[in-house]
Each structure stands twice: as C-alpha cells, then as structure tokens.
Amino acid sequence: MPQRFGVFGGTFDPPHLGHVAVARAARDTLGLDRVLLVVANDPWKKSPERAVTPAADRLAMVEALVTGESGLVASDMEIRRGGPSYTVATLRELRASHGDAVLYLIIGRDLVDDFPTWHESVEIGRLATIVVVNRPGFVTDPQRDWKMLVVPPIDISSTQLRERLRSGADVQEFIPSSVQATIRERGLYRTTGTDSTSLHGTTTNRT
Numbered sequence: 445m446p447q448r449f450g451v452f453g454g455t456f457d458p459p460h461l462g463h464v465a466v467a468r469a470a471r472d473t474l475g476l477d478r479v480l481l482v483v484a485n486d487p488w489k490k491s492p493e494r495a496v497t498p499a500a501d502r503l504a505m506v507e508a509l510v511t512g513e514s515g516l517v518a519s520d521m522e523i524r525r526g527g528p529s530y531t532v533a534t535l536r537e538l539r540a541s542h543g544d545a546v547l548y549l550i551i552g553r554d555l556v557d558d559f560p561t562w563h564e565s566v567e568i569g570r571l572a573t574i575v576v577v578n579r580p581g582f583v584t585d586p587q588r589d590w591k592m593l594v595v596p597p598i599d600i601s602s603t604q605l606r607e608r609l610r611s612g613a614d615v616q617e618f619i620p621s622s623v624q625a626t627i628r629e630r631g632l633y634r635t636t637g638t639d640s641t642s643l644h645g646t647t648t649n650r651t
C-alpha cells in the first residue's frame with residue numbers, strides 16, 4: 445500500500461491549536477499515515493510585510509506542538525532547502541524521496557483566493573490533491589477538483605496571538621503549554637512596546 449502523506453505548510457509564528465485541529469482532522473478523515481507540518485524557511489508572501497521570527501525558533505515551537513501527537517510531524521525540509529519557501533519544490537522533493545506516496549496538500553480557506561498566485565500553482569495541483577479546510581470568516585469556494593475538509597472551527601490566527609503575547613494577555617486557550625514553554629525559553633514575542641520580533645532577528649533568506 446502506498447503511504448499517504450498530508451503536507452500542511454505554514455509560517456507557524458506562533459503555532460496554535462487551530463493548526464493542531466486541522467492536522468488531526470486531516471489525519472483522521474483522510475486516513476493519512478503522516479501529516480507533515482512544514483515550517484516555511486522564508487514565507488515569501490509574508491516576509492516583505494513584517495519581521496518573521498527566525499525559522500529555527502518557529503521549528504522548535506512546531507516540534508513542541510506535535511510532541512505526543514501520533515502521526516503529526518514537524519518538518520524542517522524547507523529550512524534545510526533554504527531560500528524562499530515554494531510549496532511546489534516541497535512537493536517535488538517528497539515525490540523524489542517517496543516515489544509512490546499519495547500526497548495531500550492541506551490549506552486553510554483563507555488561502556483559496558490567493559492560491560493562483562503561488563509559484564507554479566498549476567503544477568502544485570498535479571503533484572498533490574488539494575484539501576481546503578474551513579476557517580472562520582472565509583467563504584471562497586475551492587476549485588472544482590479540490591476536496592473540502594470540515595474541521596471544528598477555531599477562530600484564532602497567529603497574528604492575533606503575536607499581539608496577545610506582546611501585550612502579556614493570556615494565550616492559554618489557544619497555545620498549548622509545551623509551545624508556551626518554548627516561547628519563554630527562547631524569549632520570543634517579548635513585550636517591548638515595539639515589534640519584538642525585529643529585536644530577535646528575522647529570517648535570513650529574504651527575496
């Protein structure tokens with residue numbers, strides 16, 4: 445039987461329970477052997493607009509997020525590859541290393557509108573079955589040959605959580621304690637009255 449992989453890419457700055465809910469639902473509903481939470485090295489659509497937390501810190505947070513979660517794996521493949529993180533390159537790399545695997549690319553509904561602007565987006569659809577998960581506030585219909593996966597709605601974003609962390613507000617409801625411990629240990633998202641991520645460096649490989 446060919447292996448069935450879910451590819452769930454993101455900036456994960458920081459990772460939150462919305463991400464876990466998506467990965468678990470994909471694993472269980474699609475019967476996936478593994479869901480790879482692929483940490484973007486340089487999220488090229490976001491990095492020109494804001495300082496992004498260094499990739500090594502985001503990877504450490506995702507590793508904490510998936511600890512003890514069966515079948516959910518933190519992947520550093522885009523960090524190892526370096527440069528801007530193109531999903532098409534990630535899928536090609538997986539295809540090369542796991543020739544007969546069945547690949548599912550999991551994206552939130554907030555990304556449906558923008559998807560055609562992704563690097564080689566048509567090729568992405570040839571390499572993987574695209575699965576769209578619902579996200580509160582987003583309604584764009586997926587393309588006809590895509591799958592829709594219903595997950596328990598969790599109305600949170602990393603943007604909101606960065607703001608909460610900076611202001612010292614409680615994040616318990618949305619960030620598991622293992623990830624909070626990593627944030628504390630690495631001194632991330634500190635309250636400084638300014639954009640704290642810029643004080644701790646940014647991703648190195650901007651385009």
Ligand code: ATP
Pocket residue numbers: 453454455456457462463466550551552553554555577578579580598599600601602603604
């Ligand atoms: P930011 O607010 O910084 O843009 P984000 O919360 O959207 O971040 P990402 O790391 O960019 O998080 O998201 C990775 C993937 O997870 C994307 O496919 C995104 O659509 C999906 N996703 C993130 N949060 C949710 C959520 N609450 N419900 C469903 N999907 C989500």
